[in-house]
Amino acid sequence: MTHNNEDLLNRIVSLCKRRGFVFPSSEIYGGFSAVYDYGSYGVELANNIKSLWWKVMVRENENIVGLDASIFMHPKAWEASGHTSGFSDPLSECKECHTRVRADHILEEAGVFADEKMNEEEINRLFEENKEKLRCPKCGSSDFSKVKKFNLLVQSNLGNFTGDWNKEPVYLRGETCQGIYVNFKNVLDSTRVKVPFGIAQIGKAFRNEITARQFVFRKREFEQMEMQYFIHPDGATQSFEEWRDRRWQFYIDMGIKKENLKWHEHENLVFYAKAAWDIEYKFPFGFKELEGVHYRTDHDLSQHSKFSGKDLSYRDPKTNEKYIPHVVETSAGVDRTFLAVITDAYTEEKLEDGNERTVMKFPKELAPIKIAIFPLLRNKPELVKKAREIYDSLKARYMCEFDDNGNIGKRYRRQDEIGTPYCVTVDFDTLEDGTVTVRNRDSMKQERKKIEELKEYLEKELSPF
Numbered sequence: 001m002t003h004n005n006e007d008l009l010n011r012i013v014s015l016c017k018r019r020g021f022v023f024p025s026s027e028i029y030g031g032f033s034a035v036y037d038y039g040s041y042g043v044e045l046a047n048n049i050k051s052l053w054w055k056v057m058v059r060e061n062e063n064i065v066g067l068d069a070s071i072f073m074h075p076k077a078w079e080a081s082g083h084t085s086g087f088s089d090p091l092s093e094c095k096e097c098h099t100r101v102r103a104d105h106i107l108e109e110a111g112v113f114a115d116e117k118m119n120e121e122e123i124n125r126l127f128e129e130n131k132e133k134l135r136c137p138k139c140g141s142s143d144f145s146k147v148k149k150f151n152l153l154v155q156s157n158l159g160n161f162t163g164d165w166n167k168e169p170v171y172l173r174g175e176t177c178q179g180i181y182v183n184f185k186n187v188l189d190s191t192r193v194k195v196p197f198g199i200a201q202i203g204k205a206f207r208n209e210i211t212a213r214q215f216v217f218r219k220r221e222f223e224q225m226e227m228q229y230f231i232h233p234d235g236a237t238q239s240f241e242e243w244r245d246r247r248w249q250f251y252i253d254m255g256i257k258k259e260n261l262k263w264h265e266h267e268n269l270v271f272y273a274k275a276a277w278d279i280e281y282k283f284p285f286g287f288k289e290l291e292g293v294h295y296r297t298d299h300d301l302s303q304h305s306k307f308s309g310k311d312l313s314y315r316d317p318k319t320n321e322k323y324i325p326h327v328v329e330t331s332a333g334v335d336r337t338f339l340a341v342i343t344d345a346y347t348e349e350k351l352e353d354g355n356e357r358t359v360m361k362f363p364k365e366l367a368p369i370k371i372a373i374f375p376l377l378r379n380k381p382e383l384v385k386k387a388r389e390i391y392d393s394l395k396a397r398y399m400c401e402f403d404d405n406g407n408i409g410k411r412y413r414r415q416d417e418i419g420t421p422y423c424v425t426v427d428f429d430t431l432e433d434g435t436v437t438v439r440n441r442d443s444m445k446q447e448r449k450k451i452e453e454l455k456e457y458l459e460k461e462l463s464p465f
């Protein structure tokens with residue numbers, strides 16, 4: 001079944017709320033713009049996405065190590081990164097209706113790509129050159145004020161006892177990678193890594209996003225999965241290309257449909273970047289950035305070296321050459337991957353008997369619940385007891401759910417909507433011959449399996465790809 005894009009997004013948002021994937025934050029108070037909470041199934045799905053990323057990036061790479069840096073950082077780190085000066089959201093105002101707009105978004109709508117990290121002068125030049133094509137999303141006017149940068153970092157009052165917040169503001173981090181750069185030397189000195197090596201981190205980031213829209217695509221509090229790969233400048237371009245391929249393959253292996261992915265190359269690069277490519281996903285509101293793969297040269301380590309006064313260069317133990325490593329960054333968003341996985345999995349099917357079903361066809365490794373176990377009837381203690389035994393024997397290995405509510409058809413429908421790959425039912429035959437019904441989410445086929453063989457069967461079916 002096909003729907004127009006807005007309708008599809010509405011259906012996804014509605015299912016996410018109804019089935020406990022995503023709730024609007026502080027909903028009983030009317031919600032809080034661009035902030036969302038993950039419900040019971042949402043947190044399982046998000047955790048599975050993060051575990052998969054960690055497995056592929058850290059566990060499977062000898063020369064990539066993990067890190068969990070704090071959300072608070074020394075204020076100087078944000079000066080070094082450029083976030084507190086020219087590195088903030090470019091804003092403009094429609095002169096007709098006074099709507100504030102993100103200049104890079106207005107340019108993007110007009111088919112002109114602008115990097116949000118470009119300076120005011122560069123964005124104003126693009127605005128001027130493309131004046132005719134720009135449209136206010138509210139009133140359609142092309143008359144905009146000059147673009148001004150707006151600091152996207154979220155300020156806190158940490159340790160501020162005087163109330164003068166502008167004296168030395170402490171920010172919530174706007175991206176996780178800065179925590180990686182400031183720990184470059186610590187990691188080098190405390191582990192056995194040698195250049196080339198990577199540092200990977202999953203963590204929260206905060207931004208004062210001016211446009212709050214598109215569900216969890218653009219949040220003010222979100223989560224990033226970033227890896228910074230430190231490499232000799234001579235090998236950086238090749239490494240960038242390798243990482244580009246590997247990050248594309250990550251989504252393919254995860255089970256995302258190839259036709260819903262595409263590359264976007266940034267044409268207007270920030271001054272320090274040599275290359276920047278985005279992997280875009282076809283969200284219900286069109287192809288948009290899912291992950292960025294960037295070649296950032298030695299800019300970040302050089303800046304932190306300059307601002308901290310600490311030498312962040314590397315001495316090659318074999319050649320004795322001393323240099324500042326270059327960085328290839330892979331930067332993915334947990335929330336955007338979550339929305340891509342949900343969008344990709346969302347399926348409405350017309351069944352042979354004329355009924356319809358909504359089923360989330362999640363890749364098995366990502367499914368929030370792997371197995372649901374039902375007693376056929378809740379008022380038959382022998383069935384409940386047997387079903388509980390099976391549930392107890394599987395729950396330590398897999399995320400399982402025990403359900404004895406309503407009839408079997410209703411239970412299947414509910415499990416389909418949360419994307420559970422297997423449902424196991426205990427019925428009267430179970431008590432006679434020790435077999436159960438195993439129902440497959442996608443084919444809806446039901447097979448009888450012996451209880452003793454169940455574990456082995458499920459292990460084979462659910463083993464990680």
Ligand code: GAP
Nearest residue numbers: 175177217218219222290291292331332333336
């Ligand atoms: N360190 C580089 C960096 O932060 P970015 O393109 O600004 O680059 C990287 O962000 C990724 O973080 C994006 O591709 C996206 O997946 C995620 N992201 C950025 N802003 C976001 C937001 N407001 N809400 C949800 N995810 C966001």
